[in-house]
Amino acid sequence: MANAEAHHDHAHGHDDHHHGPDKGIMRWIKTTNHKDLGTLYLIFAFSMFFVGGLMSLVIRAELWEPGLQFVDPEFFNQMTTMHALVMIFGGVMPAFTGLANWMVPMMVGASDMALPRVNNWGFWILPFAFTLLLSTLFMDGGAPAGGWTMYPPLVLQTGEGFPFLIFAIHLMGISSITGAINVVVTVLNLRAPGMTLLKMPLFCWTWLITAYLLIATMPVLAGAVTMLLTDKYFGTSFFTASGGGDPVMFQHIFWFFGHPEVYILILPAFGVVSTIIPAFARKPLFGYDSMVYATASIAFLSFIVWAHHMFTVGMPLAGELFFMFSTMLIAVPTGVKVFNWIATMWRGSMTFETPMLFAIAFVFLFSIGGFSGLMLAIAPVDFQYHDTYFVVAHFHYVLVPGAVFSIIAAVYYWIPKWTGVMYSEFWGKVHFWLSAIAVNVTFFPQHFSGLAGMQRRVPDYAVQFVDFNQVSTIGAFVFFIAQFIFIGNMIRCMAKKGEKATQQVWEGARGLEWTVPSPAPYHTFEDPPKVNDEILGFPSHGKAH
Amino acid sequence: MATQAAHHDAAASNRYFVPDPSAWPFVLTAALAAVVVGVAGFLENKHIGPIPIWIGSAVAIYIIFRWLRAVSLESEHGKYNQAVDSTYRMAMAWFIFSEVMFFGAFFGALWYARELSIPWLSGEGTKVATHLTLWPMFENIWPNNGPMELNGSFETVGAWGLPFINTLLLLTSGVTITMAHHALKENHRLSCILWMWATVALGVAFLGCQGYEYVHAWEGLNLTLSSGIYGSTFYMLTGFHGMHVTLGTIMLIIITCRLMSGHFKPESHFGFEGVAWYWHFVDVVWVGLFIFVYVL
Numbered sequence: 100m101a102n103a104e105a106h107h108d109h110a111h112g113h114d115d116h117h118h119g120p121d122k123g124i125m126r127w128i129k130t131t132n133h134k135d136l137g138t139l140y141l142i143f144a145f146s147m148f149f150v151g152g153l154m155s156l157v158i159r160a161e162l163w164e165p166g167l168q169f170v171d172p173e174f175f176n177q178m179t180t181m182h183a184l185v186m187i188f189g190g191v192m193p194a195f196t197g198l199a200n201w202m203v204p205m206m207v208g209a210s211d212m213a214l215p216r217v218n219n220w221g222f223w224i225l226p227f228a229f230t231l232l233l234s235t236l237f238m239d240g241g242a243p244a245g246g247w248t249m250y251p252p253l254v255l256q257t258g259e260g261f262p263f264l265i266f267a268i269h270l271m272g273i274s275s276i277t278g279a280i281n282v283v284v285t286v287l288n289l290r291a292p293g294m295t296l297l298k299m300p301l302f303c304w305t306w307l308i309t310a311y312l313l314i315a316t317m318p319v320l321a322g323a324v325t326m327l328l329t330d331k332y333f334g335t336s337f338f339t340a341s342g343g344g345d346p347v348m349f350q351h352i353f354w355f356f357g358h359p360e361v362y363i364l365i366l367p368a369f370g371v372v373s374t375i376i377p378a379f380a381r382k383p384l385f386g387y388d389s390m391v392y393a394t395a396s397i398a399f400l401s402f403i404v405w406a407h408h409m410f411t412v413g414m415p416l417a418g419e420l421f422f423m424f425s426t427m428l429i430a431v432p433t434g435v436k437v438f439n440w441i442a443t444m445w446r447g448s449m450t451f452e453t454p455m456l457f458a459i460a461f462v463f464l465f466s467i468g469g470f471s472g473l474m475l476a477i478a479p480v481d482f483q484y485h486d487t488y489f490v491v492a493h494f495h496y497v498l499v500p501g502a503v504f505s506i507i508a509a510v511y512y513w514i515p516k517w518t519g520v521m522y523s524e525f526w527g528k529v530h531f532w533l534s535a536i537a538v539n540v541t542f543f544p545q546h547f548s549g550l551a552g553m554q555r556r557v558p559d560y561a562v563q564f565v566d567f568n569q570v571s572t573i574g575a576f577v578f579f580i581a582q583f584i585f586i587g588n589m590i591r592c593m594a595k596k597g598e599k600a601t602q603q604v605w606e607g608a609r610g611l612e613w614t615v616p617s618p619a620p621y622h623t624f625e626d627p628p629k630v631n632d633e634i635l636g637f638p639s640h641g642k643a644h
Numbered sequence: 645m646a647t648q649a650a651h652h653d654a655a656a657s658n659r660y661f662v663p664d665p666s667a668w669p670f671v672l673t674a675a676l677a678a679v680v681v682g683v684a685g686f687l688e689n690k691h692i693g694p695i696p697i698w699i700g701s702a703v704a705i706y707i708i709f710r711w712l713r714a715v716s717l718e719s720e721h722g723k724y725n726q727a728v729d730s731t732y733r734m735a736m737a738w739f740i741f742s743e744v745m746f747f748g749a750f751f752g753a754l755w756y757a758r759e760l761s762i763p764w765l766s767g768e769g770t771k772v773a774t775h776l777t778l779w780p781m782f783e784n785i786w787p788n789n790g791p792m793e794l795n796g797s798f799e800t801v802g803a804w805g806l807p808f809i810n811t812l813l814l815l816t817s818g819v820t821i822t823m824a825h826h827a828l829k830e831n832h833r834l835s836c837i838l839w840m841w842a843t844v845a846l847g848v849a850f851l852g853c854q855g856y857e858y859v860h861a862w863e864g865l866n867l868t869l870s871s872g873i874y875g876s877t878f879y880m881l882t883g884f885h886g887m888h889v890t891l892g893t894i895m896l897i898i899i900t901c902r903l904m905s906g907h908f909k910p911e912s913h914f915g916f917e918g919v920a921w922y923w924h925f926v927d928v929v930w931v932g933l934f935i936f937v938y939v940l
Contacts, residue, residue, distance in 0.1 A: 227673050266684060288730045318748075319745055335868070
């Protein structure tokens with residue numbers, strides 16, 4: 100430890116040789132610094148969470164009671180479609196990329212991401228891509244309204260906005276692939292000497308595997324939407340039966356991307372939770388190696404389960420059976436992970452600061468989403484659940500108290516390191532309890548309305564679902580408003596108002612990021628630091644381990 | 645502490661290269677957005693004219709040129725250590741992997757059409773009712789433009805004419821670029837440059853043959869993008885491959901010009917190797933195309 104500190108003083112001394120960041124707007128446009136880009140990614144992601152959240156409130160307001168109140172059905176469908184696209188590609192994915200930008204170089208002891216200019220490109224594509232996508236709302240024919248899955252032939256009926264949808268997705272794909280290549284190369288190439296693969300922080304591991312999934316699947320999505328484009332404008336018949344194609348073929352290609360995408364949205368969350376729980380349980384992570392292997396298994400399985408999204412489409416029986424059983428297999432590595440998180444907490448000296456509260460809520464509520472996923476995996480009963488609010492409840496449980504809670508937990512956990520200032524613990528706890536209650540109020544009733552037969556993506560519904568929908572709508576508004584507490588808390592840190600953070604910040608936190616001052620210097624590890632088990636948070640029983 | 649400081653001073657000259665701030669990526673993205681808006685306007689007949697496309701493309705090409713030029717000069721000026729070299733190697737390998745997956749989507753579509761959608765439309769498996777109700781006369785044959793015979797009857801390009809010559813051209817170009825690589829490693833620069841120009845010539849010859857084949861197929865054989873699933877998969881696969889060959893040929897020319905102006909060393913020349921990898925990738929995709937699109 101002493102060694103490391105001496106070293107960091109030294110590394111810090113080198114900062115004099117550097118020009119600091121540029122001033123004004125050009126700093127952010129031209130930056131090649133992983134911390135600046137991480138900040139940009141996170142600010143962009145939270146802006147998109149706000150936009151997508153507003154869309155969800157339009158949906159929830161319309162569903163307050165049966166019949167049509169506020170919007171016409173076409174606009175309602177635009178809202179469900181755009182809400183999903185904005186939240187997935189604009190919110191969760193950039194937020195995780197922002198966390199990777201901030202933390203991966205610091206965690207592995209690198210001076211920056213491996214390809215800093217490409218990193219800048221990957222970020223700046225996003226505002227352009229989402230300007231294109233959101234501009235479709237104001238075009239003739241409106242925004243895409245056929246669902247974020249873009250199934251033909253319905254999506255081909257989109258108006259003038261259609262090419263903007265396709266090109267926006269191409270651009271997002273370029274952004275994701277450049278970001279993912281950067282993470283892979285940083286993790287594989289720039290680790291500090293002595294940090295072997297199985298000594299790497301778990302957040303780096305889960306992001307490495309996420310990046311692999313991104314590089315493997317985003318091009319497939321690009322190919323799928325390119326075929327949509329040529330089917331609409333160039334006379335091809337990939338998805339037209341009269342020409343020998345098949346609309347279901349699009350679903351297969353889309354979900355070959357789409358199912359790994361699900362894990363792209365959750366594996367980094369696993370990494371965050373695996374970082375936070377040991378810190379506040381003051382115990383090393385239980386079963387580190389099995390966590391790595393479980394993550395890799397989930398990634399492998401994610402490529403052979405895609406058709407469970409299409410059980411009702413009319414697949415051959417062998418397909419239904421194969422995809423049912425392969426899907427159920429995913430419960431095994433996921434179970435390993437949940438078991439390990441619980442075992443890490445077992446007999447730990449636990450404290451419940453805000454990041455830990457969100458992490459524990461993640462374990463509990465994500466598991467609920469996992470269990471409803473198991474129910475959906477059973478092909479015969481999926482015929483009942485398909486396209487109902489049960490599905491909506493399922494994937495919102497894994498995405499909101501799952502992916503989004505982990506992003507919030509990560510920001511609370513690391514923002515003292517980023518800004519040098521502690522957030523307000525009181526308002527953090529208020530934010531947590533409001534969010535944790537509201538998210539359940541919003542989504543739990545949807546299990547019931549879905550099982551009773553309420554369809555998703557429809558603005559009107561049968562009168563017996565009124566109670567569940569009104570509860571859900573109240574929860575959604577409370578959840579949305581509660582997030583402003585979080586935003587305020589974070590802005591307070593960025594404005595440097597609050598208690599100054601120490602270098603260590605959290606007593607039980609381990610990893611290289613806690614060996615540098617708070618806020619972390621603009622250039623952190625220009626020379627690779629020394630690492631050992633103590634710094635990395637592995638149980639140190641002497642040299643033997 | 646003292647030994648550590650000495651160690652770090654020695655290492656300081658060998659630090660990982662972190663570039664200065666740069667406006668190129670932002671400008672490149674703005675240019676791409678202009679192109680995309682122009683193309684979208686064209687597709688939707690919005691009469692916004694070709695200006696956004698031309699200006700956007702020109703700016704994008706200029707920025708890519710400036711960016712890659714900066715990278716090659718940084719490399720020539722010795723700013724890159726071993727770790728930067730590994731970074732470029734890994735990044736290029738992963739980029740090529742993403743390209744493989746992109747082609748995978750279209751090969752997957754071809755496979756799906758031939759093995760699933762056409763047999764089902766002709767009544768195989770559980771889809772017999774569809775067949776009897778909609779298109780009872782439809783048979784499972786390949787090539788196929790669907791039960792409605794979209795765009796009328798057409799002929800296909802035979803595998804053993806121009807496509808076979810194209811296969812020979814590309815496979816030979818894989819050999820010549822390897823010869824060039826060996827010459828570079830043995831510091832025979834003139835030989836390397838000549839082998840490179842031979843590779844470029846083979847690439848250009850391939851593109852010429854492919855262009856001729858397209859004109860012949862489109863006008864002589866009535867095989868177009870609208871010729872059902874056969875035309876769709878044929879033009880999509882060969883078209884995207886042709887674009888990659890075009891890009892690869894441009895990259896070969898740039899690398900050859902760099903060789904002629906004295907860039908690259910026998911022991912360090914990743915720019916060369918990256919382009920060679922890309923060329924081999926294009927080559928392998930063609931072999932897949934030749935087998936699955938033309939022969940089978």
